Amino acid sequence: MEELPLRHADFRRIDLNLLVAFDALMQERHVGRAAARVFIGQPAMSHALGRLREALGDPLFVRAGNRMEPSALALALAPRVRAWLEQAHGFLFARDDVDIGQVHATVKLGLIDGLDAMLLPPLVLKLRALAPGLRVWSRQFSRNALPGAIDAEEVDLAFWVPEPGYRDWHGMQRLMRCGFDAVYARSQIRLDGPMTLAVAMRYPQVGLGWRGEEDSVVDQVIAAHGLARNLVALTDSQMATARLLAAMPAVSLQPRIYSSIYRAMPDMEVAPLDVDTLFMDMCLIWHRRREHDPVLAFLRRCIADIVQDHVEPQAP
Numbered sequence: 001m002e003e004l005p006l007r008h009a010d011f012r013r014i015d016l017n018l019l020v021a022f023d024a025l026m027q028e029r030h031v032g033r034a035a036a037r038v039f040i041g042q043p044a045m046s047h048a049l050g051r052l053r054e055a056l057g058d059p060l061f062v063r064a065g066n067r068m069e070p071s072a073l074a075l076a077l078a079p080r081v082r083a084w085l086e087q088a089h090g091f092l093f094a095r096d097d098v099d100i101g102q103v104h105a106t107v108k109l110g111l112i113d114g115l116d117a118m119l120l121p122p123l124v125l126k127l128r129a130l131a132p133g134l135r136v137w138s139r140q141f142s143r144n145a146l147p148g149a150i151d152a153e154e155v156d157l158a159f160w161v162p163e164p165g166y167r168d169w170h171g172m173q174r175l176m177r178c179g180f181d182a183v184y185a186r187s188q189i190r191l192d193g194p195m196t197l198a199v200a201m202r203y204p205q206v207g208l209g210w211r212g213e214e215d216s217v218v219d220q221v222i223a224a225h226g227l228a229r230n231l232v233a234l235t236d237s238q239m240a241t242a243r244l245l246a247a248m249p250a251v252s253l254q255p256r257i258y259s260s261i262y263r264a265m266p267d268m269e270v271a272p273l274d275v276d277t278l279f280m281d282m283c284l285i286w287h288r289r290r291e292h293d294p295v296l297a298f299l300r301r302c303i304a305d306i307v308q309d310h311v312e313p314q315a316p
Helices: 008-013 017-028 031-037 042-056 072-093 115-130 143-151 217-224 238-247 256-263 294-310
Strands: 061-064 067-070 105-111 134-140 157-160 170-185 205-208 231-235 252-255 268-272 279-287
Touching (some): 017 042, 017 067, 105 115, 105 143, 115 134, 115 256, 115 294, 134 294, 143 279, 157 294, 170 238, 170 256, 170 294, 205 252, 238 268, 252 256
Parallel strands (some): 205 231
Antiparallel strands (some): 061 067, 157 279
16 A cells, blocks of 8 residues: 655644643543643643644534533544554653663752762762763752752752642652651760650750741650650751750751761761651652653662661651
8 A cells, every 4th residue: 555645734733732632631521630631730721622623623522511522523533542642652751671871861859958968979879880871960959849849840850758839740759757866966965864755855956947847747746745845946957957966965856867967977876766656758759741761760769779778767
């Protein structure tokens, strides 16, 4: 059979992204849910439907109660559009054959202060051994700024403690459930017995303030135990925390993921707190447009391995 000529100019009549919108509408039969499926707003999906109707000269979807019912033309087009999208996804996003050892790229990591000191040395060593063409650019952000940095492509992959700001278009990988330790300077505090939550509350507190707020999971757990803390400083800087503890008899309750940093400091004591309700979940987030990126997938696996090797997790 003679192959039909491809008229490239015909494609100027329609944005091929509209086919993605069409397929989402066929799957959901609802404008709002279709918009959520492709990570756009409902007005943008309504606009896409309007453009499709104009380009194809057909209503395509007609409202029937809370559903959008497809027209005869939409039903005829649906299987062919779906087949085309599946084929396109296969050749555009399938990366199983990528040799990560030969890839040259820079990945931007978004980290909260202190995590770079814990994470970067073992990560860089692992990359030098397995993927010498990969390099990481570490940037520090406050916790509530990380989702926006992901959306603005200022960051490719970010360390994250779940809270408001996460959206449906963000991918998330839970790394671990992290308990807390009490950190203090041996030269400033000498204990006769074990460090407990009640003992820690006898001393002034240096708080970890990722969001600039005093009320946190730590305060809630302390209050649930009938205790209160005398918060004399609130900072998201691990260096500032260490220097404050070295200068005064104070205690800081820190997520266990930071404990290896303090143990490496000559005067710092790290005492595990046996409080089942005092924990936070540590995660990675990224934008779902990078869901199948082989470099990010490789980095996520490396980081997960490092976290498990360096931090003793708390049972869920």
